[in-house]
Amino acid sequence: MENEKLITEYDTVALDDENNSLVIIDQTKLPGKKEILRLTDIKDIWDAIYLLKVRGAPAIGVAAAIGVYLAAKEIKTEDYEEFYKQFKEAKSYLSSSRPTAVNLFWALDRMDNIVKENKNKSISEIKQLLHNEAVAIREEDIWVCKQIGEFGLTLVKPGDGILTHCNAGQLATVKYGTATAPMYLGHERGYNFKIFADETRPLLQGARLTAYELFESGLDVTLICDNMSATVMKNGWINAIFVGCDRVAANGDAANKIGTSVVATVAKRYNIPFYVCAPTSTIDMNTKTGADIKIEQRPAEEVTEMWYKERMAPKGVKVFNPAFDVTDNDLISGIVTEYGIAKAPYTETLKEIFKRKKNY
Template sequence: MSVTARKVETLRWRDGKLDMIDQRVLPAVFEYLSYDSAAGVAEGIRSMVVRGAPAIGVAAAYGLALEASRLQGSSENEFRQGLETGIELLAASRPTAVNLFWALNRVRRVWSGLSGLGNAAVAVRLLDEAHEMLAEDIRINRAMGAFGASLLPDGARVLTHCNAGALATAGWGTALGVFRSAVEAGKKISVIADETRPFLQGARLTAWEMVQENIPVTLITDNMAGFMMSRGEIDAVMVGTDRVAANGDVANKIGTYMVAVLAKRHSIPFYVACPLSTIDLTVPDGSAIPIEERAPEEVLGFRENQWAAQGVSVRNPAFDVTPAELVTALITERGIIYNPSSESLSALFRSEP
């Protein structure tokens, strides 16, 4: 199988349905699953058919548009109640990625401004908004990529954790988008991908994206990063994020905190590619970010293979929090924020057009 990642549509609208790449079976199988309701999209998000904060947000917007289309022949009251139920289902699908709630709030505001319009007109308008959010996400990723590429010297060897690429967004990617932009600018960089236990997003998804585009990539297990840093084989760390607190604390895939601590120990810059929609000023610091706990089966084995002892207890937090003091800079679509803090993030939003 060979698919150019730049041409992959993580989410696509076809024949009145939302198609999403089933990321659970990559890289062995490349296939789309189709959805026609908010409940279906919510289950796709929960089960990680789609994952990555920006992609989850856009998928949720399409989920609500699908529900509006499905219910457009209903009474006004049934339509309203159906959309409210759809919002509740989508909001409950995954708790940590703030883009999910940002997207639902944005679509709700659009819906609230459409009083007096018929159900069919509302459904069309919500679909238009979902389309715009998808296109906007790609524009944002491109802008972040250009800013982030300026931080990477030619020849840089960059470690990344989890998958923050085209598969985690509407296209291009956040952290991996920086790599794409650096290569597009003519820089020769190489990527070191943590496998990212237990769901193996680095091994299955990041490595796949980089291989498709002929960007040199080396896969390592999560416990090898410190060794490679100590040998001078890593020049920078670049990751994405699912939520950034008001003080600059960063929630990302479990294991990111360990990488940040190691980077600090070895004086390696630790960068976070972060769209503004992922910054949550309502959360004062990382301790208030809800951390999703997933099923123990993900730790006991992978797919049909189980390697853990029967009867063992399991913890499976899906995310951890990296304190702002370990973050060299946040890369946003509006520029680079060095040494993020409550003051710098508040100023960023005060100056937002």
């Protein structure tokens, strides 16, 4: 039976080309049910991204690349201009699903460049090139996360206590995760980390996803409510904090799941290093500062009703529910990428990271 497999033995996001489908784990059903979705319609793929059935910046990017490839595959024309018109419509539609995670736009732009750069080829050749690019984006994500894990491991030592917020784990990527990559690699190498996972209100990604995947994988993980993070830091149980992010600005400000900036602020109080694990695809050098990052607003029901048998807030009360907050760069000890660790001043070191990427 499928349910007997560990959650990390499933593909978080994959392409089933033969059946023209995007294959994902429905993360809204976890940890209670391991349900695999096979999505063929672009509207269902849009819904899966918006409704967080697939989530995490890297996984969203991979899903979008596969989704726009599948949409292109269905376009019935041999005329390039008509093909590109319909392709752009599909790209624009998918890009409207989540506004904050830059990987979504990065992946769709990569796919768009394939179409633009090969306008002299036949439509069938362009479709094949789009397939190759979607597969490449997915395979690159595995390498990127492994590299982030290797660099992240240089910042900690065996036996350390590590805190994380939200889910930047394998369920947010293809494999290893970003913030959890050092944890998984350390586990393989006998580091015996003590992991603390914030529950992450209101969607509980830390409780439902991070604690779940780490626990199933045999890591030593303790779940805590978000408002307990200061206590575990003050107790001396935390040596480092690793979080993921959805967008890093050129100055090092980082947008991540709501509550991340609280963790960073408390970490500064207790002199605990706070690291953001960010693939270069998540670093947006065209966004000057965190103030320029559009923050997604989510439905009020996620706060007042979701997860409860009965509504847990008075009817009619106003609700503010931003999906993300921005952690200011002066609270960040380092940004861990697949090409090394950037430290302040980020306006300079992030440029250096991209130079390394170009010369790699």
